[in-house]
Amino acid sequence: MPTKTYIEAIREGMRDEMRRDERVILMGEDVGVKGGVFKATEGLHKEFGEMRVIDTPLAESAIVGVAIGAAINGLLPIAEIQFQDFIMPAVDQIISEAAKIRYRSNNDFNVPMVVRAPFGGGVHGALYHSQSIEAIFCGVPGLKVVVPSTPHDAKGLLRAAIRDPDPVLYFEHKRAYRLIKGEVPDGEYVEEIGKARVVREGSDIAILTYGLMTHFCADAAEKLAADGFSCEVVDLRTLRPLDREQIIASARKCGKVMVVQEANLAVSIASEVAAIVAEECFEYLDAPVMRLGGPEIPGVPFSPPLEEFYMLTPAKIETALRRLAAY
Amino acid sequence: MAITVTMPQLGESVTEGTITEWLKQPGDAVEIYESIAEVTTDKVNAEIPAPVAGTMGEHLVEKGTVVPVGGAICTMEATASAAETSTPVTENLPAEKSTPVMEHIPAAAAAPMPVAAPAASIPSGPTGTHLTPAVRMLAAEHAVDVTQLTGSGIAGRVTKKDVLEFVQRRDAAAPAAPPEPTGGVAARRAEAAAQPAPPTPSSASGDTLVPLTPMRRAIAEHMVRSRHTSPHAWTMVEVDMTKVARVRTKQRADFRKQQGVDLTFLPFVAKAVVAALRKVPTLNATWSDQGVLLRNDVNLGLAVALEDGLVVPVIKGADRLSMAGIALAAADLTDRARAGKLRIDDVEGGTFTLNNAGALGTLMSQAIINQPQAAILVMDAIVKRPVVVEDDAIAVRSMMNLCISFDHRINDGLGAARFLRSIKETLESIDDSAALW
Numbered sequence: 016m017p018t019k020t021y022i023e024a025i026r027e028g029m030r031d032e033m034r035r036d037e038r039v040i041l042m043g044e045d046v047g048v049k050g051g052v053f054k055a056t057e058g059l060h061k062e063f064g065e066m067r068v069i070d071t072p073l074a075e076s077a078i079v080g081v082a083i084g085a086a087i088n089g090l091l092p093i094a095e096i097q098f099q100d101f102i103m104p105a106v107d108q109i110i111s112e113a114a115k116i117r118y119r120s121n122n123d124f125n126v127p128m129v130v131r132a133p134f135g136g137g138v139h140g141a142l143y144h145s146q147s148i149e150a151i152f153c154g155v156p157g158l159k160v161v162v163p164s165t166p167h168d169a170k171g172l173l174r175a176a177i178r179d180p181d182p183v184l185y186f187e188h189k190r191a192y193r194l195i196k197g198e199v200p201d202g203e204y205v206e207e208i209g210k211a212r213v214v215r216e217g218s219d220i221a222i223l224t225y226g227l228m229t230h231f232c233a234d235a236a237e238k239l240a241a242d243g244f245s246c247e248v249v250d251l252r253t254l255r256p257l258d259r260e261q262i263i264a265s266a267r268k269c270g271k272v273m274v275v276q277e278a279n280l281a282v283s284i285a286s287e288v289a290a291i292v293a294e295e296c297f298e299y300l301d302a303p304v305m306r307l308g309g310p311e312i313p314g315v316p317f318s319p320p321l322e323e324f325y326m327l328t329p330a331k332i333e334t335a336l337r338r339l340a341a342y
Numbered sequence: 343m344a345i346t347v348t349m350p351q352l353g354e355s356v357t358e359g360t361i362t363e364w365l366k367q368p369g370d371a372v373e374i375y376e377s378i379a380e381v382t383t384d385k386v387n388a389e390i391p392a393p394v395a396g397t398m399g400e401h402l403v404e405k406g407t408v409v410p411v412g413g414a415i416c417t418m419e420a421t422a423s424a425a426e427t428s429t430p431v432t433e434n435l436p437a438e439k440s441t442p443v444m445e446h447i448p449a450a451a452a453a454p455m456p457v458a459a460p461a462a463s464i465p466s467g468p469t470g471t472h473l474t475p476a477v478r479m480l481a482a483e484h485a486v487d488v489t490q491l492t493g494s495g496i497a498g499r500v501t502k503k504d505v506l507e508f509v510q511r512r513d514a515a516a517p518a519a520p521p522e523p524t525g526g527v528a529a530r531r532a533e534a535a536a537q538p539a540p541p542t543p544s545s546a547s548g549d550t551l552v553p554l555t556p557m558r559r560a561i562a563e564h565m566v567r568s569r570h571t572s573p574h575a576w577t578m579v580e581v582d583m584t585k586v587a588r589v590r591t592k593q594r595a596d597f598r599k600q601q602g603v604d605l606t607f608l609p610f611v612a613k614a615v616v617a618a619l620r621k622v623p624t625l626n627a628t629w630s631d632q633g634v635l636l637r638n639d640v641n642l643g644l645a646v647a648l649e650d651g652l653v654v655p656v657i658k659g660a661d662r663l664s665m666a667g668i669a670l671a672a673a674d675l676t677d678r679a680r681a682g683k684l685r686i687d688d689v690e691g692g693t694f695t696l697n698n699a700g701a702l703g704t705l706m707s708q709a710i711i712n713q714p715q716a717a718i719l720v721m722d723a724i725v726k727r728p729v730v731v732e733d734d735a736i737a738v739r740s741m742m743n744l745c746i747s748f749d750h751r752i753n754d755g756l757g758a759a760r761f762l763r764s765i766k767e768t769l770e771s772i773d774d775s776a777a778l779w
Contacts, residue, residue: 219503270476270502301476301502342496 019199022055022192024166025131028173029056029093031203033063036091039177042069043078043095043131052097053133053192079105079130083113083182086128091177099134099186100146113182114157129176133189135227135277137326140189142314145322147226147278152184153255153287159183159208160255164229166197168252171206179208188227195230211258213265217247220339221265223288224275225251232275234329235336244340254284259291266292270301271339277327280308302342307335343420346402347393349409352383352686358410359383360556366398372418379415384560386684396420408556410472476502484509487567557651568713572629572749576708579762583724583740585772586610592774601666608644608698609669610769611721611744615696616640616661618764622757626693628714629751643692643712644672646679647702653679654712656692700724700742709747717748717758719765 019027033039041056041063047070050057060068071078075096082094096102102109109130117125136145152158161176161183163169169187176183214229215236222232229250236246249265251257266272272292274285285306292304309315309325316322349359363380366372377389378398399417403409473481473488477500481488484505491508493500545551554562590605597605619626619640628635642660646653655675660668678684695712700723707720722743731737744765748758 270474298475298479301474342499342501 016198016200018196019166020193021163021166021169021187021195021197022053024170024197024199025055025173025187026057026059027199028170028177030059030062031170032091032174032177033059033067035203037067038089039091039093040067040069040085041093041095042071042082044071044073044097046070046095051095053189055131055187055192056095075101075103075105076108079108079113079128082128082130083108083116083126086126086182087116087124091127091129093129093131093177096130096132098140098144098146098189099132099148100143102130102132102148105130106151109152109158109182109184110155114155117181118157125180126182127180128182129173129179129185130182131173131185131187133192134186135188135190136315136322137190137227139317139319139322140315141317144189145315147276147309149184149186149254150278150283153284155255157181158255159253160186161208161253162186162188162226163206163252164188164191164226164250165195166199168206168212168250170199171204172208172252174203174205175208178205183208186226191227191230195227206252209253209256209258211252211261212250213247213261214250215246215248217245217269219245219269220271220273220336221247221249221269222273222275222336223249223251223262223265225254225284226277228275228277228327228332231327231329231332235333238329238333239336239340244336246336251284251288257284257287257291259295262288262291263295266296267299270299271305271342272296272300272302273305273307273336273339275307275327275332276309278309279311280306281311283308302339305335305339307332344399345394345418345420346414347378347390347416347418349381349411349413349415350390351411352381352386352388358408358413358556359388360408361403361405361415362387364401364405365389366392368398368400370398372396372398378418382556382682384556386686386689387682388686390415392418394418394420473500474502477505480505480509485566486512555650557653561651564713565710568710571713572711573751574708574711574747575750575753575755575758576745576747577755577758577762578706578743578745579759579766581742581744581766582729582770583607583742585774586769587724587740589772589774597666597669601670603669603673605669606672606698607700607721607724607742608672608696609665610772611698611765612642612644612657612660612668612672612696613665614765614768615694615719616642617768618761619694620661621764622753622761624753624757625717625748625761627716627752628693629716629749634752637693639691639693641691641693642668643695643715644675645695645697645699645709645712645718646676648680653684653689654692654695655679655684655688656690658691695719696721706743707745709745711747711749715749716752717746717761720745720747 029041041059045052046056047060047065047068050060056068078094078096082092085092096105113126113128134147134149138145149160149162152160159179159181161172163172173185176185214233217236222236224232229248232248236248239246247265247269249261274288276283276285280286285308289304289306307327312325315325352359359381361379362382365380366378372378372392372395374395375391378392379390381388381390397419399419401416402414409415477488480502486505486508488500491500491504494504495501586607590607594605623636624634626637626640639659640661642657643654644657646655657668657671657675663671675688692712692715694715695718697709697718697720699707699720703723705722707722709718709720711718722745724740724742726738727741728736729739729741744762746758746762
């Protein structure tokens with residue numbers, strides 16, 4: 016099986032789907048001639064032309080608004096938001112329009128649209144290029160939110176997102192783009208939206224996480240294994256709808272649960288996962304559910320030592336895990 | 343000033359209580375010490391007194407809720423003048439509750455930046471006495487007495503892993519030979535450890551699952567523990583109760599007139615038991631690894647059968663009571679036991695237990711010792727039988743079997759036999775004109 020980077024897998028996912036179905040179009044800032052600010056769409060403009068790979072003005076509400084209209088009218092648009100931080104002007108389109116049109120029209124219209132956006136810090140991107148704001152969308156009925164952590168899932172979930180009949184937000188960790196490499200099967204495989212993946216089996220602590228943190232948690236789990244603590248690492252992969260079944264199974268099996276995310280904790284994915292565990296696994300718990308995330312600070316700082324302070328690392332996760340293991 | 347009222351400690355081993363009735367509703371005026379709620383524990387029913395005078399606030403738990411000792415049950419608004427008196431209530435709250443777990447833990451490994459910098463929801467420290475839901479569930483499932491385990495968690499907390507490892511060791515040890523009957527904690531634990539986990543029953547259609555009441559659960563736990571703790575030995579004598587029956591018949595009417603209660607066989611036997619315990623003090627005793635603790639008082643427990651269980655109220659200082667005193671105390675305790683009105687101190691402190699199973703018509707009973715006592719005596723039914731009497735004559739006599747189950751760690755057959763013989767002699771030689779009060 017060929018080994019590819021995370022960003023290659025995303026690019027291939029778009030290319031394969033565009034080859035497969037001519038209704039798939041791509042739009043966003045610099046996605047065309049330049050091939051994207053991260054080169055995620057490199058080569059697609061050349062292959063599919065300007066009618067299917069569209070450079071847009073710097074107006075996120077327009078990118079998503081046009082995509083919604085195109086989707087309602089029979090196309091399968093992929094709208095790229097250059098950084099998740101820039102999605103704010105489009106939130107009204109996503110939450111108030113895309114999420115609701117099927118419901119509002121009593122099933123007459125649907126929005127088979129994908130909004131792709133890179134998120135996350137640790138890349139010296141400072142306040143406007145480092146945020147993790149996925150939680151904003153995860154409380155909205157009508158939306159699906161996926162966050163792949165491996166090249167394999169990046170491609171498989173992107174295919175699923177494009178083929179999904181409703182709006183899917185597809186968030187890619189920008190630090191993973193070239194950092195994370197992995198095997199990507201040839202052929203037309205699709206990963207199911209709404210299914211978590213057990214990355215590492217264990218019996219003492221269930222670590223529920225997603226995105227780049229999946230890799231950090233796996234590293235930390237390896238460190239604990241050396242001392243006889245067995246951690247199960249679960250990559251949530253889809254943040255809405257959450258895979259309740261897997262969350263419950265892992266939490267019940269281990270009895271101790273840590274939810275890890277890069278975003279800050281208040282009203283977050285970790286909050287929701289912890290609530291599910293509390294509701295469904297109470298009698299199985301051997302420790303309070305523990306959450307680990309970013310600090311309650313308005314942005315990811317630019318200063319390198321402050322950014323280091325802000326970001327989770329495998330070492331910080333390991334320290335927290337040891338605390339929970341000792342409980 | 344608002345205060346929180348918590349579930350009081352309603353007895354040495356009581357860990358939780360069920361609120362069976364709220365006697366004060368939110369907004370009601372409440373006097374200090376006035377009862378605000380009725381509580382059922384696995385031992386007794388009790389009422390919770392108001393710790394302050396004031397107004398009833400919010401019920402924090404609904405009727406029927408099981409609340410652990412120390413758990414909040416309601417709030418009260420104390421009247422201004424009573425505010426000072428409420429201070430001890432808040433002081434009773436364990437201080438550890440608010441202590442963050444960080445302080446119990448050695449500092450994290452050195453790091454250039456504070457490692458705790460990323461926001462983490464820190465679990466509060468365990469108090470050491472509370473069990474997590476997982477531990478409770480596993481302990482119940484595998485019949486593990488968690489108090490016997492050494493916890494490996496923070497502050498000595500027994501963890502899920504501790505329970506699972508114990509069960510694994512126990513199950514591995516199950517086929518091993520039974521331990522030497524030398525007693526001692528180690529042997530007791532080994533014996534307990536040798537018990538396999540009870541199988542989960544499979545149910546067929548038409549079967550009914552009766553939920554466990556707190557009393558049922560407590561009886562089950564106690565019986566299993568007693569069997570595991572004490573090597574039970576058993577013996578029996580038969581007693582000719584003809585003379586006692588005669589005395590009883592003769593004095594019954596007067597007794598009722600004078601004392602207001604019926605004269606049963608129980609006080610005759612109880613009085614004889616108390617005297618016999620003085621002769622064989624090792625039966626009024628408790629085993630410990632340091633030695634056999636001989637009890638100075640004779641606090642006689644009486645087993646009282648209820649429709650849905652069993653309770654053992656205690657006649658305190660039975661050795662200082664006349665037969666009438668014993669009869670009155672027994673009647674009072676029995677009545678209150680059946681009415682569910684026993685207080686905590688009614689059921690605590692027993693040093694020996696007497697069970698009048700004969701009232702139910704049984705002939706021979708093998709009772710289980712009421713821990714931490716040394717023995718339990720059963721008086722079985724009195725029946726008329728032909729027996730061989732003096733000069734090889736055959737006569738019809740009122741015969742009763744006295745059965746004793748005793749902890750063989752503390753007593754041997756000799757002591758038990760001597761004890762039974764003493765009771766037998768007392769009862770068979772009772773004077774027709776004996777004064778009963």
